[in-house]
Amino acid sequence: MKFVDLDRQYQRYRYEIDSAIQETIKKGQFVLGKPVEDLENALAAYVGVRHAIGVGSGTDGLLLALMAMDLRPEEEVITTPFTFIATAEVMVLLRAKPLFVDIDPESFNLDTGGIRDALVKRQKAGARVRGILPVSLYGQCPDMDEINEIASEFGLFVVEDACQSFGAEYKDRLSCGLNAMGVTSFFPSKPLGAYGDGGMVFTNDNVMADMIKCLRVHGQRVRYRHEEIGLNARLDSIQAAIVLAKFAHFGEEIKARQEAAERYSELINQKIPEIKTPAVMPDRTCVYAQYTVRIPGGLREKVTTHLKQEGIPFAIHYPIPIHLQPAFKGLGLGPGSFPHAEKAAEEVLSLPMHAFITPEEQENVINGLVEGIGSKT
Numbered sequence: 001m002k003f004v005d006l007d008r009q010y011q012r013y014r015y016e017i018d019s020a021i022q023e024t025i026k027k028g029q030f031v032l033g034k035p036v037e038d039l040e041n042a043l044a045a046y047v048g049v050r051h052a053i054g055v056g057s058g059t060d061g062l063l064l065a066l067m068a069m070d071l072r073p074e075e076e077v078i079t080t081p082f083t084f085i086a087t088a089e090v091m092v093l094l095r096a097k098p099l100f101v102d103i104d105p106e107s108f109n110l111d112t113g114g115i116r117d118a119l120v121k122r123q124k125a126g127a128r129v130r131g132i133l134p135v136s137l138y139g140q141c142p143d144m145d146e147i148n149e150i151a152s153e154f155g156l157f158v159v160e161d162a163c164q165s166f167g168a169e170y171k172d173r174l175s176c177g178l179n180a181m182g183v184t185s186f187f188p189s190k191p192l193g194a195y196g197d198g199g200m201v202f203t204n205d206n207v208m209a210d211m212i213k214c215l216r217v218h219g220q221r222v223r224y225r226h227e228e229i230g231l232n233a234r235l236d237s238i239q240a241a242i243v244l245a246k247f248a249h250f251g252e253e254i255k256a257r258q259e260a261a262e263r264y265s266e267l268i269n270q271k272i273p274e275i276k277t278p279a280v281m282p283d284r285t286c287v288y289a290q291y292t293v294r295i296p297g298g299l300r301e302k303v304t305t306h307l308k309q310e311g312i313p314f315a316i317h318y319p320i321p322i323h324l325q326p327a328f329k330g331l332g333l334g335p336g337s338f339p340h341a342e343k344a345a346e347e348v349l350s351l352p353m354h355a356f357i358t359p360e361e362q363e364n365v366i367n368g369l370v371e372g373i374g375s376k377t
């Protein structure tokens with residue numbers, strides 16, 4: 001069993017994916033051009049925004065979004081300490097600072113109640129807080145209406161880190177189209193994945209879209225005339241063609257992931273009361289980039305030891321919150337700074353999840369968990 005079975009997906013759409021790659025090579029469209037434009041147009045229409053701009057990765061997209069917002073050294077951006085490193089890394093690359101706010105332990109997303117308190121405190125201290133970068137972790141958005149409201153009250157930008165949530169619904173809209181900008185990732189194991197790195201930035205703002213397009217090609221709008229300091233952060237054309245081929249099946253795949261998640265949750269709730277299944281808020285959907293449970297009471301290690309013995313794959317997203325990462329020790333935030341994020345890091349466990357997982361495989365995983373919880377090791 002694989003944690004994410006990309007081979008099964010390839011076998012299903014083999015003809016479409018192979019043709020898309022061949023076409024791109026035959027036409028020699030290796031850098032931007034039609035394959036990237038076709039994907040940008042399809043995904044902008046799907047999300048319901050004016051602009052989608054293909055970029056080299058989710059990390060590139062986040063960096064470009066903050067550059068387009070003109071984030072300056074020493075300025076601060078509110079975000080969660082319980083995320084993948086890229087979310088906060090891009091701030092530091094611009095010599096700006098993450099202003100962490102603890103998570104809501106139910107959803108694992110930013111606790112919106114804490115944002116206002118942090119803002120008031122930092123502004124009193126004279127800090128320049130410029131924006132909020134909420135992460136839609138595991139494939140579910142945080143309370144975006146509340147986040148947008150706080151942002152407009154305090155004059156902040158909002159960029160969604162939607163690297164795990166492409167396709168997720170929030171009220172009657174989609175992730176990536178909920179704020180000033182949204183950024184997703186096509187890393188191969190994502191719900192909509194490429195066969196290498198890739199990402200996309202979404203916005204309704206014409207000026208921001210123009211700036212992102214300019215920055216992704218070394219700051220040029222006209223060839224060899226460089227108006228900004230930019231970088232090479234283009235979406236690769238072959239990757240764009242692959243993602244577009246897979247996108248034709250994306251709706252069915254999300255449904256399959258959601259059904260698999262429901263199956264997991266039913267089985268766990270029936271058989272393993274010690275394990276807490278993911279909570280999806282009533283006004284949203286989750287695309288389950290990760291199906292992540294909580295194993296409290298110090299039992300996680302016992303369970304993972306057993307899963308390893310049985311050859312059942314799993315992952316921990318994430319074992320160390322960002323503020324405790326060695327690379328962030330300069331912030332001076334020790335253990336105890338964000339108790340909910342720290343507890344989550346000790347308790348979360350992601351189970352194998354993809355659109356092609358079978359009920360038998362899921363039962364096998366659950367049996368592994370049941371035995372792991374009951375084992376004496």
Ligand SMILES: Cc1ncc(COP(=O)(O)O)c(C=O)c1O
Binds near residue numbers: 086198199
């Ligand atoms: C929450 C989050 N942010 C950012 C990224 C970075 O995306 P990429 O790997 O495409 O650079 C990822 C991907 O792993 C992610 O999960």
